[in-house]
Amino acid sequence: MAKIVLDRVDKVYSGGVKAVDSLDLEIRDGEFMVLVGPSGCGKSTALRMIAGLEEISGGKISIGDQVVNDLAPKDRDIAMVFQNYALYPHMTVEQNLAFGLKLRGTPKSEIKQKVHEAAKMLGLEQFLARKPAALSGGQRQRVAMGRAIVRQPQAFLMDEPLSNLDAKLRVSMRASLSQLHERLGVTTVYVTHDQVEAMTLGSRVCVLREGKLQQVDTPQRLFDNPVNLFVAGFIGSPAMNFVEAELTRGDGGAQVAFAGYTLPVPDAVMTERPGLEGYLGRKLILGIRPSDFEDSSHASADWAPMAATSSVTEELGSEINVIFTIDAPPVEHKDTADLAEDAAEGESEMAIPLIENKALWTARVNARSHVRPGQDIELAVDTRRLHFFDPDTGLAIGHTDAAAVDTPVDTLKKD
Ligand SMILES: Nc1ncnc2c1ncn2[C@@H]1O[C@H](COP(=O)(O)OP(=O)(O)OP(=O)(O)O)[C@@H](O)[C@H]1O
Ligand SMILES: [Mg+2]
Structure with a gap:
């Protein structure tokens, strides 16, 4: 586990869009930090820069004690979960969960143990032999989470992982995610544009607007003491x-x-x-x-x-x-x-x-x-x-x- 620090991080896309503007943010070790804001405010860009999937135009990002600006994604020891949890359709749940570990050359017995641990934690044990097509949306999303968990990374990065699920399932997955975070205590950065999701999941919530940090605080303090009209209007429903x-x-x-x-x-x-x-x-x-x-x-x-x-x-x-x-x-x-x-x-x-x-x-x-x-x-x-x-x-x-x-x-x- 590790803290993640963004120090004056900029992202300017070719074409001149400044998607992230001098972002300062410290995500503490073990914290569940939610990035929230309207569409296009730079949430995914910020997350993808932490993951190493997007080059940084300026500033510094560190994970643990290491500056990762020039580190390849695979060397950052993080696991991503996306909205589109592309599972391998021809593989069983067990094979899907094991895939990342196999690529890394993890010994077979260790893979088996980790996969079963994760499956148990996520309530997927009875589905291990099934293929993704025979699972519900929520179960598929749990497999995607499982793939992240088995790697035991320093941090989880999640980009709107629940947005493809229906409202009821979203609520129950939200609860599972909270429990999972309680249990594993892994530093998590979670992107959503849904302020209710942000308020219910976040240890702290970071509100972004047009690439700029507006306010970062606990959900209750954001609600009680918004710093400006924008945050006041965005948080609360x-x-x-x-x-x-x-x-x-x-x-x-x-x-x-x-x-x-x-x-x-x-x-x-x-x-x-x-x-x-x-x-x-x-x-x-x-x-x-x-x-x-x-x-x-x-x-x-x-x-x-x-x-x-x-x-x-x-x-x-x-x-x-x-x-x-x-x-x-x-x-x-x-x-x-x-x-x-x-x-x-x-x-x-x-x-x-x-x-x-x-x-x-x-x-x-x-x-x-x-x-x-x-x-x-x-x-x-x-x-x-x-x-x-x-x-x-x-x-x-x-x-x-x-x-x-x-x-x-x-x-x-x-x-
Ligand atoms: N590859 C790209 N090239 C150029 N501009 C981009 C690229 N990706 C994103 N942008 C722009 O950068 C800004 C931030 O985009 P980003 O995807 O980070 O927003 P977001 O907060 O995740 O939005 P959403 O809630 O819609 O997912 C937007 O103005 C977007 O159009
Ligand atoms: Mg996005």
């Missing part, structure tokens, strides 16, 4: 609600006004985020997570009321998403525009037409709320968890980690 707002000082303390609403800003928030004071009397961008709303009849008494009319409700069983419009236009910022573009590429989340250019918000409320589409609802907001962003830079205001954007590896160490 349903996505954070944004609006242009004005921060003022009222009789009872600071308050934030938008779309006909005025929410109190608790004193604690003003003191915890020192930069915020400087925005009094100025415009900023307010962000509220759907999960920081509640139906006021189920909310704690100190949450601030906010009346709305639901346009659509999505009943998820354990909670209800209430979608409503507010009397303000959607936020137009480069960061949120990029997010919208990425969402449009995949399946669109909702097919609700924008009403007169008004922002659509989502509140996630208790399943026992009786809200129905078209009804008025008294929402409540946890004002201690409001997010504020600078309208020009998109940076979170008063964020203690705001320096995490484009800073060297050392300043990102938390533990």
Whole structure:
């Protein structure tokens, strides 16, 4: 096992595309690091450079104590698992698992032992004699994992290994992957564009955008303290609600006004985020997570009321998403525009037409709320968890980690 360090790593493809831009990242020994970001942000490129499948245009990559810039992929002691887990169709599962070891000249008895160990770990024992065509998608993917495991490499590199599986299988494979990582403790770099996968799998998650590191932290801290509008909008589902707002000082303390609403800003928030004071009397961008709303009849008494009319409700069983419009236009910022573009590429989340250019918000409320589409609802907001962003830079205001954007590896160490 080994740590992997990327030191100001660049990748410029012929044709001039800068796919990875001065990336600093330290993946600790035994860590499960997830690289996440929209399509084209450079995730696969970064992974392929670690693997040695792509030349590095600048900077340095080390695995363990060795700089690997000029080392061939086969000499890096890593194992890759891809989305397309090309198994050999004419070989049995056992032969597929054994193939890599055989190539390396591993003794037969050792191969047999390792293959059986891996098969046991992955629940593949009863399939060893079958050929891939006689396996389900999930079983095939487990064979692909098995091929990586038997090699006992210093690190696993995985590029969207679950994206060809259906939703249910993805969830169960996600759990298997977590277990496997617990058991083996092998340093893992895992690429996905699915933020839910990133949040559930990662010890830490690295958010990339246009080849640049945005923020790297534990899933919870990314969710609670996004450094900028982009990370705030990318992490969390349903996505954070944004609006242009004005921060003022009222009789009872600071308050934030938008779309006909005025929410109190608790004193604690003003003191915890020192930069915020400087925005009094100025415009900023307010962000509220759907999960920081509640139906006021189920909310704690100190949450601030906010009346709305639901346009659509999505009943998820354990909670209800209430979608409503507010009397303000959607936020137009480069960061949120990029997010919208990425969402449009995949399946669109909702097919609700924008009403007169008004922002659509989502509140996630208790399943026992009786809200129905078209009804008025008294929402409540946890004002201690409001997010504020600078309208020009998109940076979170008063964020203690705001320096995490484009800073060297050392300043990102938390533990
Ligand atoms: N061989 C190549 N030649 C030129 N440009 C490339 C090449 N491979 C990738 N790119 C470009 O580099 C950028 C990053 O690509 P990369 O495949 O790393 O993105 P990604 O984050 O993995 O995206 P996805 O989520 O769609 O897989 C993109 O703009 C892409 O078009
Ligand atoms: Mg990719």
